[in-house]
Amino acid sequence: MALDAADAAIAALAGWSRQDEKWMQGSYRFSTFPAAIAFVDRVAEIAEAMNHHPFIAIDYKKVTLRLTTWHAGGLTELDLESARRYNEIYETSIPARG
Numbered sequence: 270m271a272l273d274a275a276d277a278a279i280a281a282l283a284g285w286s287r288q289d290e291k292w293m294q295g296s297y298r299f300s301t302f303p304a305a306i307a308f309v310d311r312v313a314e315i316a317e318a319m320n321h322h323p324f325i326a327i328d329y330k331k332v333t334l335r336l337t338t339w340h341a342g343g344l345t346e347l348d349l350e351s352a353r354r355y356n357e358i359y360e361t362s363i364p365a366r367g
Contacts, residue, residue, distance in 0.1 A: 270341075279352075282356060284297065291342065294333060297332045305327060305330050305332050309325060311358045312334065323351065323355075334352075
C-alpha cells in the first residue's frame with residue numbers, strides 16, 4: 270500500500286497513527302483493568318477469525334495495538350480492516366471505557 274493512501278486511510282481511524290512505513294498503532298483507554306482485558310479478549314477473537322494478529326501491549330487501563338502485514342512487507346487493507354473492527358468493538362461493546 271502506498272504511504273499516501275495508508276496515511277489517508279489511517280487518518281480516518283480514531284486513535285490510530287502510522288508509526289513508520291510498515292506499522293500502524295492504535296491505543297485505547299478503559300476505566301478499569303478488567304475492562305481492558307475484556308477488550309483484549311474481543312481483539313483476540315477478531316484476530317483469530319481474520320487470521321491476522323496484532324502486537325498487544327497492556328499497560329494497566331491502556332491497550333496499545335500495533336499492526337503490519339508480514340508477508341506483504343508493510344501495511345495492507347487487512348491492517349486497516351482489523352483496526353476498523355477493533356474501533357467498532359471499542360465503541361459498541363465495551364461499556365467501561367475511560
